[in-house]
Amino acid sequence: MRLTLIVITLFSATIEATLPLWPLPRHLKSGSSTLWMARDVKFSYLSKSNLQNFVGWFWDQVQFPHFESTGDGRHTPAAKRNLAHRAFERMQKRVFEQNLVPSKFNPRGLSFEPSYNVTSALFVKSVDIIEVSSLVHEAIADDIADEAYTIDVNPAGNCRIQVVTIQGAIYALETFAQLFFAHSYFPDVVYLPFAPINIVDGPRFRHRGLNLDISRNQFTSEDVMRTIEAMSSSKFNKLHLHAIDSQSWPIEVPALPKLAREGAYEPVQVLSVTDLKEIQKFGSVRGIEVYLEIDMPGHTTSIGKAYPNLITAPNEPKWQDYALEPPSGQLRLNSSDVYEFVTTLLRDLLPRLEPYTSLFHLGGDELNKNAYNLDPTVNSSSKEVLRPLVQSFVNHAIKSTARYGFTPLLWEEMVLDWNLTLPKNTIIQTWRSTSSLSDVVFRGHKALFGSNSHWYLDCGHGVFLDPADPSRPSSDPMLHPPYEDYCSPYKNWRQVYSYDPLAGMPTSSQDLVIGGEMHLWSELTDSVTLDGMLWPRAAAAAEVMWRGSGARPTEDTTRRLAFLRERLVARDIAAGMVTMEWCLRNQGGCVI
């Protein structure tokens, strides 16, 4: 018995502390000294474009004009000051007001907190952010070094952060905030138990997105902003709003006011012009570019509420013949009214979106051919007949985006199923399988990865359809016990984390893969359940996109993600669990 105890003690002594960072930086060295930080820490931002050194926290409280970004990193000095100020404010709020005492990560009763003595404690003296022309490090790819940063916390308490752009500074302060814990007895100070610290970090992929469907059920602009706030914790940089679908049209379009008036579930669902602008601003100061998808020509039935003449096969009773889910209905393809509608719509939307994004998603998934049998001007479901019509429609839509300087995105079907010819700058978003990604880049297109076997957050909660006659056999197994949905099972966070987007792809093709997105289709998600559907699973995807590859999770992964989860909960984001509390308190205890 005594031997066993000794072995356990020795084992405990060799357990390494988990660094509470998510995503894990690309390069990291840490020590084991404790460094404290007080609320009056000095903060400075030395901009390379404007060599005035401005010092923070007690600086002028004037509201700077909102930062307007085109995503290219060119910002005015005022915009930089504003962004740096806000990023620093958020870091301060997180560490002093929304931080956590990591009691759940330590054995019960064990005094895990460092002792604090104000006279002898070593304090953070300053946080200096310095813009440099370039950051060169083996961990950082050249082509996205503009998003990179370094953090050096020296033993004396000087914190030096180097960045190339303000975007890097936003990431750096996210990381910096995660290094500190709250203390249960001293609310005015926080501590970092891993000093000195050296971090060199930058993303593997430029496009690290979350696709949020806000049309199947109702969401508020607060929901979207809360999601952006959570996304910023794990360094997402794109929020793709799947803004409309067949079920509802919740976006105000002043040039086509009937769209939302008739197409939204109810007026309270509608995101007004102002709401959308506020959402984009909210994202821009958190390093997140918010862009819209207007899915076309499929998934558009809700347009028919306002403009019935634009839609073929609307609300067919046998919707299964014309759509994958109710209601059926798609934009007509050779109608000048439809072309004019698209022109008007994009002329209204794009200039409004432009200050904050240069991306616009034109959709293009799951186009149903049968629906055009019911359009008397087409009267065919033949691909040969339809393909030129689809090509012409997409040409028209892309031309409209080009007019306003936008880069178009399309779903993979437009290339893989319809074989369209598209401008080289078009970004193709894949979702069906890993081979889709290879196929798209093989054709020379820039591509986003995604996976319905790993990164579909809506799976596994059951089918939403009802059987007409439950006593009679139905051809559809989803309508029988156990009533599983099309992409069951639920993708747990480990499954999300183990997705390796570039697995098996030749290095030569990888340059065209600019990033990926995680998807939340919201047939069974609304305001109430949003947080738990997204978190912590979306964060697991964020680390894959940041670091560049999936991995089989270890206990260290579990613990780091659990730190992030508890930090999200401290910010009133109702994230799901990562593991049982006992496993966090007993490091090594749930490893087999």
Added chain:
Amino acid sequence: MRLTLIVITLFSATIEATLPLWPLPRHLKSGSSTLWMARDVKFSYLSKSNLQNFVGWFWDQVQFPHFESTGDGRHTPAAKRNLAHRAFERMQKRVFEQNLVPSKFNPRGLSFEPSYNVTSALFVKSVDIIEVSSLVHEAIADDIADEAYTIDVNPAGNCRIQVVTIQGAIYALETFAQLFFAHSYFPDVVYLPFAPINIVDGPRFRHRGLNLDISRNQFTSEDVMRTIEAMSSSKFNKLHLHAIDSQSWPIEVPALPKLAREGAYEPVQVLSVTDLKEIQKFGSVRGIEVYLEIDMPGHTTSIGKAYPNLITAPNEPKWQDYALEPPSGQLRLNSSDVYEFVTTLLRDLLPRLEPYTSLFHLGGDELNKNAYNLDPTVNSSSKEVLRPLVQSFVNHAIKSTARYGFTPLLWEEMVLDWNLTLPKNTIIQTWRSTSSLSDVVFRGHKALFGSNSHWYLDCGHGVFLDPADPSRPSSDPMLHPPYEDYCSPYKNWRQVYSYDPLAGMPTSSQDLVIGGEMHLWSELTDSVTLDGMLWPRAAAAAEVMWRGSGARPTEDTTRRLAFLRERLVARDIAAGMVTMEWCLRNQGGCVI
């Protein structure tokens, strides 16, 4: 085209309105007149034991002493007044402050609300609850007619509710509250669009429970009370608190103060004597008996924090050999210290619990035989050696419950795996399969049903264990993609609803089945995620237990459950979704 439109219109006209009731009453007739109710509606309760008629709402606001129930329906007149008063208050709160405008259940923009004209509207004149000696109706089984009720709402606006006991009155007012909707323009009135109404209702099973594990992760007493509040909506009548387990001991026991002090994750987790009493009181006025399980002799490692000498095989590094999940450790079986511990524990607990419940669960599941190889006084894992020790231990525990007038419950293993001889009043709780239930009643025991294939709410969120070396093959498939847990997939609400507990059981055996329970084991659930894990799925189980059998769900089921979900959300219970909003708004539109 015109023909199609006509067909749709005709079809729409024949769609029947869904009655927004959950669980569905056993017998129900309704009309289509609208009846309004104002806040000053008169309420009376005519008690058969005390023939004073007392009139409500503006009655005395004195707080009656808390109702103390032994579950047998014998209450003092004061207790009845108190219960009736509180049930009426809750009904009033729900219909006037927490009610819903059913816009989500109607096509957008369609004026679905009845027009209100205060001079011509027909109002509820009075709500009279009358205690009667018996309620006889073909829909109501004699043996549980004491929980039955009738509701008659006549065309003139008189509402007569008949009950046998106050428990029936609590259910009746729950049903009554669900009949009313809020109006978007007139906050001071609510309306019932289905008058006249005739309901005869009562449960099929006497025991309709939810088993909530509060030891694997942290929950607060507010969480438990919020759960009770939600449970009362769907007429649950038992809350089984799985109070302790190997991971933590969160219950204060004054006679053994070290148990919670050493065994809880942290002091804030502990339910004090007062907390527990408040929880039970909170349940009793909502018709819910709160009883405790102290799982023994397995699942008890947390006792070892305070009393290491009582536990064999505590915290073995190779826990897989001694337990199904970490940490290993069980009560020793032939230790006089253990017997004394059980005596002291139950002498402390049971008298405190007694005013509100006559049930006590002694556990008995998943006893690991190997653990006794490490107990030098047993030194065996042979069933032959262990069986008499288990029998003797259980005899001792049951004797302690009998001393305080409690009915003991045990998990099925004690009968089916260990073949113990048990007193006839012991209730055996099954959980592994439908055949377990048959086997238990075949042996002459009263039994509770349950099912890990249908009614395990924790399934499908992924394994919580971590692989020691993710790159090496492990014999355990759970440690590889897709990292599914032992009882995956997730049990969606339709799967829950389709569980038919008595399927295939001869009628002659059914009398011994007194009810069932739904289970939430909380390895991956805590305060933050509790509501979404329970609701609406627990409600689906509640209707099965109320009506007596599972069924394949139809659109009517979906709509009724969605009404309940929206009512829960209106009361700040973060319930999950039932279906997509479009399906609710377009009745018949998601049926295939």
